[in-house]
Amino acid sequence: GAVVSQHPSxxxxxxxxxxxxxxxxxxxxxxxxxxxRQFPKxxxxxxxxxxxxxxxxxxxxxxxxxxxxxxxxxxLSTLTVTSAHPEDSSFYICSARSSLAGAREQYFGPxxxxxxx
Amino acid sequence: xxxxxxxPQALSIQEGENAxxxxxxxTSINNLQWYRQNSGRGLVHLILIRSxxxxxxxxxxxxxxDTSKKSSSLxxxxxxxxxxxxxxxxxxxxxxxxxNLFFGTxxxxxxxP
Numbered sequence: 001g002a003v004v005s006q007h008p009s010x011x012x013x014x015x016x017x018x019x020x021x022x023x024x025x026x027x028x029x030x031x032x033x034x035x036x037r038q039f040p041k042x043x044x045x046x047x048x049x050x051x052x053x054x055x056x057x058x059x060x061x062x063x064x065x066x067x068x069x070x071x072x073x074x075x076l077s078t079l080t081v082t083s084a085h086p087e088d089s090s091f092y093i094c095s096a097r098s099s100l101a102g103a104r105e106q107y108f109g110p111x112x113x114x115x116x117x
Numbered sequence: 118x119x120x121x122x123x124x125p126q127a128l129s130i131q132e133g134e135n136a137x138x139x140x141x142x143x144t145s146i147n148n149l150q151w152y153r154q155n156s157g158r159g160l161v162h163l164i165l166i167r168s169x170x171x172x173x174x175x176x177x178x179x180x181x182x183d184t185s186k187k188s189s190s191l192x193x194x195x196x197x198x199x200x201x202x203x204x205x206x207x208x209x210x211x212x213x214x215x216x217n218l219f220f221g222t223x224x225x226x227x228x229x230p
Contacts, residue, residue, distance in 0.1 A: 004159075006159075034217075034218075036220075041225075042222070042223075043205060043220045043221060043222050043223050044160070044205070044220045045220075046217060046218065046219070049217065091157070093159055093160065095160075095218075105150075105162055105165070106162075106218060107162070108152075108159040108160040108161070108162075109159050110158055110159040111157070111158060111159045113157070
């Protein structure tokens, strides 16, 4: 149980285009999902917290207009990187927390590698 | 920065040896968690230790927590080549333990067969 998937697993796009990454909780409902970014050989940095049916909460320094997050259902959150630039190339990882009361763990997706050329 | 630090940054050992990784953090916490990440993959949750616990075991894993020193250690005993991965500690400040995880810098472990 507690499987989180991401799609696509990797994507290459040209500068100026937008890319949408999906995060799905496959066998549980997730009120809250998290989006992280990881640069090569570095740690995960929390970008934003996504709550179903409400606006995402962005961490300091993360542009909300550039990284659009939509959490329209209890099993799906999407991250859209708008007007992508080469410096946005990174590994994007989502995680999900169960809607069950007292849920503690975050379950992580396998990540999406974005390369902007 | 809220990010913790881990040492060593990289560790290379022979199969069968024990591996110890340390994590230091800066703020008060509700719990601390350890994760494993294979190269280019997502994270796998290994173990969670609450702030009122000092030691926890899970299989070949042993985690300690010293809140007075704001530090934790992860010991992997009898290492195997399959343990090769990056290991991250992450701190959670709220009671649910599942909001706003702040990750350490990670230790890259290589186990030589």
